[in-house]
Amino acid sequence: MLNVKNVNLGKVRSSIRELFEYGKKRKAEIGEENVYDFSLGNPSVPAPPEVKSALEEIIANTDPVALHGYTSAQGDFSVRKAIADYINSRFSTTLSADCLYMTCGAAASLTITLNAILNVGEEVVVLAPFFPEYRVFVENAGGKLVVAECLKDTFRIDFKQIERALSPKTKAVIINSPNNPSGVVYGEEEIERLAKMLEKYSSEHGTEIYIISDEPYRELVFDKSIKVPYIMNYYKRSIVCYSYSKSLSLPGERIGYIAVNNSMGEWEEVYAGICGAGRALGYVCAPNLFQRLVAKVYDKTSDIDVYKSNRDILMSALEEYGYSVVRPDGAFYMFVKALEEDAVRFAERAKRYELLLVAGDDFGASGYVRISYCVSPEMIRRSLPAFKSLAESYK
Numbered sequence: 001m002l003n004v005k006n007v008n009l010g011k012v013r014s015s016i017r018e019l020f021e022y023g024k025k026r027k028a029e030i031g032e033e034n035v036y037d038f039s040l041g042n043p044s045v046p047a048p049p050e051v052k053s054a055l056e057e058i059i060a061n062t063d064p065v066a067l068h069g070y071t072s073a074q075g076d077f078s079v080r081k082a083i084a085d086y087i088n089s090r091f092s093t094t095l096s097a098d099c100l101y102m103t104c105g106a107a108a109s110l111t112i113t114l115n116a117i118l119n120v121g122e123e124v125v126v127l128a129p130f131f132p133e134y135r136v137f138v139e140n141a142g143g144k145l146v147v148a149e150c151l152k153d154t155f156r157i158d159f160k161q162i163e164r165a166l167s168p169k170t171k172a173v174i175i176n177s178p179n180n181p182s183g184v185v186y187g188e189e190e191i192e193r194l195a196k197m198l199e200k201y202s203s204e205h206g207t208e209i210y211i212i213s214d215e216p217y218r219e220l221v222f223d224k225s226i227k228v229p230y231i232m233n234y235y236k237r238s239i240v241c242y243s244y245s246k247s248l249s250l251p252g253e254r255i256g257y258i259a260v261n262n263s264m265g266e267w268e269e270v271y272a273g274i275c276g277a278g279r280a281l282g283y284v285c286a287p288n289l290f291q292r293l294v295a296k297v298y299d300k301t302s303d304i305d306v307y308k309s310n311r312d313i314l315m316s317a318l319e320e321y322g323y324s325v326v327r328p329d330g331a332f333y334m335f336v337k338a339l340e341e342d343a344v345r346f347a348e349r350a351k352r353y354e355l356l357l358v359a360g361d362d363f364g365a366s367g368y369v370r371i372s373y374c375v376s377p378e379m380i381r382r383s384l385p386a387f388k389s390l391a392e393s394y395k
């Protein structure tokens, strides 16, 4: 008998992937330009030019045996040191290379971290709306996902909901800012308040609660005056799961890292747990070439002006057509209120207008749809009449 849970997981595609596959079929039937596919969060702008030049330089000047060989399980020391130094200079932390573990992107970072800290039955609080794979990752690590809804209509943190969600079994809270799917960026006050609340709760109950900050979108903020607080500056028991998938437009290369805050007393134990979980899961020695690459371009970001302009065009058009939209300050997603109560039905109806929108239900927020606007500006413009007709169909 096979592992039924995983067999079933493999058979059921996520609703995002399902819609993406539908889109591929539909494009073959009626032409790519006639389908408005807002399903996936696949960056639509190229990697910054420094990526290509650094790759060429690395390939030209590195011994091929070393270039394609294994690195240390946790990642090459000089790569980890370069990234730790960069984090320290940017956020005034004091991380060493031994606080970092190189991974295959944020998904691996999260899975490893959860396996490192969770015992069977312990709880992980997520803030809805949330990235649907959190449930898969938490449950696979033996944990239980507990949902704390954000405030309706703003999707900012609802502290009453967090208070309700906490229990003596709470082991971690996952935060994700800029957020997929809402695009909301949590401000300093919110992060401070969350940190204080968790400190108070854990000291009253004699427990340890970690904040896991899932950060694939850290660099994707459109207004320079909006800061994304660095969790290690606010909360000791914190772990950052970072990825270059979106910031450098390299999602297929699978590269990121875990950074453990060394201001918590037990940080070396946590790091050992991460090394152990990485080993147990087979996530050792992240891709060598791309480890070397990110050590050279860690401070670069793809040109995100296109995402900003897509956001602006789409937001003002949607509001004009009568949709209500939560203003996204970052990432490349927009969470829009469905025009009927059932967002799944709304997303089905949108398909009649060749609009592929993901219903918010899997993100833990019914009544909304997610639009991934990491698409070409031409597609945004072409899609506007379809959004208008969809809205008119409800009048």
Ligand SMILES: Cc1ncc(COP(=O)(O)O)c(C=O)c1O
Pocket: 041, 104, 105, 106, 107, 108, 131, 176, 180, 214, 216, 243, 244, 245, 251, 256
């Ligand atoms: C919130 C969030 N976390 C994690 C991931 C996984 O990122 P990666 O491609 O780096 O594994 C994604 C990918 O879309 C995401 O949106």
